[in-house]
Amino acid sequence: MTIQKFITEKPWIWSFSATITVWIITVLFTGGASSFGLSQAALTFAAFSVIVGIGQMFVITLGPGNVDLSVPATMTLSGTLALKLMDVQDGMIIVGLLASIGVGLVIGLGNYILIKLLRIPPIIATLSMSFIVQSVAIWSNRGLRIKPPETLASFTTSGLFGIPNIALVALVLSAIAWVLLEKSIYGRWISAIGQSRFAARMAGIPVDGTRLVTYMLCAVLASVCGYLLASFSGGAALNMGSEYLLMSIAVVVIGGTAVAGGNSNIPGIWGASLFMFLVVSMLNTYGFGAGIRLMLTGFIIIAVILLAGGKRSSR
Amino acid sequence: MKLSSGTIRLIIPAASLALLLAAVFYMQPRAMSYTGLNLLFNLAVPIALATIAQMLIMSVNDLDLSMGTFVSFCACVAATVLQTSPLLGVLIFIGAIAAYAGMGVLIHVRELPSIVVTLGMSFVWGGLAVLILPSPGGTAPSWARAIMTAKPPLVPMAIVASILIAAVTHYIVMRSSFGVLMRGTGGNDRSVERAGWSVIGIRAATYALAGLFAILAGIALVGLATSADANIALRYTLLSIAGVILGGGEFVGGKVSPIGAVIGALTLTLAGSFLSFMRISPDWQIGAQGAILIVVLALRLALNRLEKREKHQ
Numbered sequence: 001m002t003i004q005k006f007i008t009e010k011p012w013i014w015s016f017s018a019t020i021t022v023w024i025i026t027v028l029f030t031g032g033a034s035s036f037g038l039s040q041a042a043l044t045f046a047a048f049s050v051i052v053g054i055g056q057m058f059v060i061t062l063g064p065g066n067v068d069l070s071v072p073a074t075m076t077l078s079g080t081l082a083l084k085l086m087d088v089q090d091g092m093i094i095v096g097l098l099a100s101i102g103v104g105l106v107i108g109l110g111n112y113i114l115i116k117l118l119r120i121p122p123i124i125a126t127l128s129m130s131f132i133v134q135s136v137a138i139w140s141n142r143g144l145r146i147k148p149p150e151t152l153a154s155f156t157t158s159g160l161f162g163i164p165n166i167a168l169v170a171l172v173l174s175a176i177a178w179v180l181l182e183k184s185i186y187g188r189w190i191s192a193i194g195q196s197r198f199a200a201r202m203a204g205i206p207v208d209g210t211r212l213v214t215y216m217l218c219a220v221l222a223s224v225c226g227y228l229l230a231s232f233s234g235g236a237a238l239n240m241g242s243e244y245l246l247m248s249i250a251v252v253v254i255g256g257t258a259v260a261g262g263n264s265n266i267p268g269i270w271g272a273s274l275f276m277f278l279v280v281s282m283l284n285t286y287g288f289g290a291g292i293r294l295m296l297t298g299f300i301i302i303a304v305i306l307l308a309g310g311k312r313s314s315r
Numbered sequence: 316m317k318l319s320s321g322t323i324r325l326i327i328p329a330a331s332l333a334l335l336l337a338a339v340f341y342m343q344p345r346a347m348s349y350t351g352l353n354l355l356f357n358l359a360v361p362i363a364l365a366t367i368a369q370m371l372i373m374s375v376n377d378l379d380l381s382m383g384t385f386v387s388f389c390a391c392v393a394a395t396v397l398q399t400s401p402l403l404g405v406l407i408f409i410g411a412i413a414a415y416a417g418m419g420v421l422i423h424v425r426e427l428p429s430i431v432v433t434l435g436m437s438f439v440w441g442g443l444a445v446l447i448l449p450s451p452g453g454t455a456p457s458w459a460r461a462i463m464t465a466k467p468p469l470v471p472m473a474i475v476a477s478i479l480i481a482a483v484t485h486y487i488v489m490r491s492s493f494g495v496l497m498r499g500t501g502g503n504d505r506s507v508e509r510a511g512w513s514v515i516g517i518r519a520a521t522y523a524l525a526g527l528f529a530i531l532a533g534i535a536l537v538g539l540a541t542s543a544d545a546n547i548a549l550r551y552t553l554l555s556i557a558g559v560i561l562g563g564g565e566f567v568g569g570k571v572s573p574i575g576a577v578i579g580a581l582t583l584t585l586a587g588s589f590l591s592f593m594r595i596s597p598d599w600q601i602g603a604q605g606a607i608l609i610v611v612l613a614l615r616l617a618l619n620r621l622e623k624r625e626k627h628q
Contacts, residue, residue, distance in 0.1 A: 064567070067430075118613050118616055119616050120609070120612045121560065121566055123378075124560050124608070124612065127556075127605075127608075129605065130605070131604055131605025131606075131608070132601075132606065133602075134602065135599050135601050135603070135605075136602065138598045138601070139596075139599065246434055249430065249431075249434060253430070253431045253434075254431075289445075290442075291443065291444075291446035291449070292442060292446070294438045294439070294441045294442030294445060295439050295442030295443060295446075297438045298439035298440075299435070301434065301435035301438065302436070305431050305432065305435065306421075306425060306427070
């Protein structure tokens with residue numbers, strides 16, 4: 001009985017057990033030779049999904065219909081602008097980071113202005129916004145591939161005690177997000193808004209302020225992720241954010257955050273991000289073609305959701 | 316004169332389409348011809364069909380994030396299997412419709428979020444499309460090509476097809492008893508259930524119907540493009556959602572409008588042509604499309620306010 005209670009109270013268990021299973025299968029298949037490299041790569045690539053996933057999680061917690069589709073465009077624009085501004089100079093690293101945070105703040109503000117003033121559903125508002133942001137990125141990129149400053153590039157590609165620096169950054173961000181979500185009044189507010197916006201407003205919660213901050217937070221995390229990803233991969237590319245649209249939503253939901261809002265959890269995002277990366281690399285090691293790989297990824301996502309999700313299954 | 320709220324809902328999409336069309340004609344008078352109109356609206360037919368499919372899913376409060384990959388998959392099937400062995404192709408399509416119905420049942424029975432299930436399915440369809448057609452190619456079935464390039468007298472095929480799609484779906488969604496049940500499920504599924512209907516059945520049928528329209532979208536697309544590729548229609552996911560919203564539909568509550576959805580799809584297609592006539596630099600074309608979307612939605616807000624004020628009087 002207690003085990004069952006533990007599992008229902010900790011929805012992230014599912015994503016972690018799935019991750020460990022996939023990791024073991026992959027390592028067994030390669031005869032244990034790849035366990036260190038695989039873990040390193042998984043941590044690095046999962047870290048990027050975790051950073052955007054946390055932002056998306058805050059937005060999804062706000063309730064049905066809240067989702068930020070401008071994440072990929074924000075990542076691209078922030079990466080492009082930051083690298084352009086830094087112009088391979090080590091002294092400009094902080095300036096570049098601040099600039100990318102600034103990009104995030106502006107996009108988040110723009111998103112919420114559209115949602116609030118024009119009363120556009122968030123999906124469409126952030127979608128229209130992402131079109132505009134993408135245009136700005138295309139216009140400023142001009143097909144040039146500017147390299148990141150040397151120090152920043154080596155920071156993003158190296159590690160500390162065998163743990164990739166990117167993963168450490170993501171860990172720090174997750175810790176901050178966890179405190180925000182679980183220990184601060186802001187976290188209570190977003191959960192309350194997600195459960196019932198009307199009740200939250202009646203209880204005197206500043207609904208608009210909280211939602212504005214949440215959309216800005218999501219955009220800032222996306223732009224920081226874009227900044228890191230561009231530095232990690234040695235330059236910004238126009239399509240660098242595209243796979244993170246579905247990824248950011250998938251890791252949140254597989255991680256056990258309620259899509260209907262009002263209930264979120266951060267450990268699950270880590271589990272889900274590692275899981276998504278490991279599934280792809282597992283299928284790669286088995287030597288499947290692209291088609292089979294995609295199909296199996298889809299089936300595995302649905303299987304995890306079936307196991308973990310659903311209101312009736314937990315009863 | 317009294318206008319029903321449904322009619323008011325249609326005015327803004329229709330007006331914005333008319334305005335865009337007028338702007339295009341003003342800038343390029345030669346577009347005001349049979350060929351011109353056909354060129355302007357040709358690509359709208361598959362988008363309109365995909366938008367209708369998305370609208371059906373949205374009428375039961377769900378959202379299909381796999382629409383783009385599914386239409387791509389259907390286009391790949393249409394350009395390969397359906398062309399070489401029609402019977403097998405039809406069987407695959409029937410299987411796909413069954414998969415859609417199954418998806419609806421699964422979402423309903425396990426109370427799963429449709430966004431996630433369709434997200435997972437988008438990988439499945441994408442994978443299947445790559446398996447069927449690893450590299451761009453294939454040939455459109457000659458009948459699909461013939462239908463899409465037909466030249467009926469007076470009015471271009473694209474317009475005829477759009478009107479036909481709008482009329483048929485308007486009948487299904489707004490006039491038939493199934494349509495009422497479907498929208499009722501979106502409005503309040505518990506009351507539909509209490510009234511003795513099977514909500515599972517309604518959801519399954521809605522999904523199956525959506526699958527059918529998405530398949531038609533894929534075939535129409537191949538008929539126009541003559542060949543297919545696994546990524547041919549990826550942008551349809553977002554286009555179809557935007558089309559439904561532009562046409563006055565809403566995400567929850569079963570408030571949808573088939574005529575509006577077709578008009579929304581036409582508007583989105585025309586916005587693309589409009590921007591190229593404006594000689595806007597390609598860098599800004601996507602951004603300008605976003606801006607057009609925002610302007611139309613702002614107009615809708617203004618009209619909704621007007622509607623509300625009239626109700627209060």
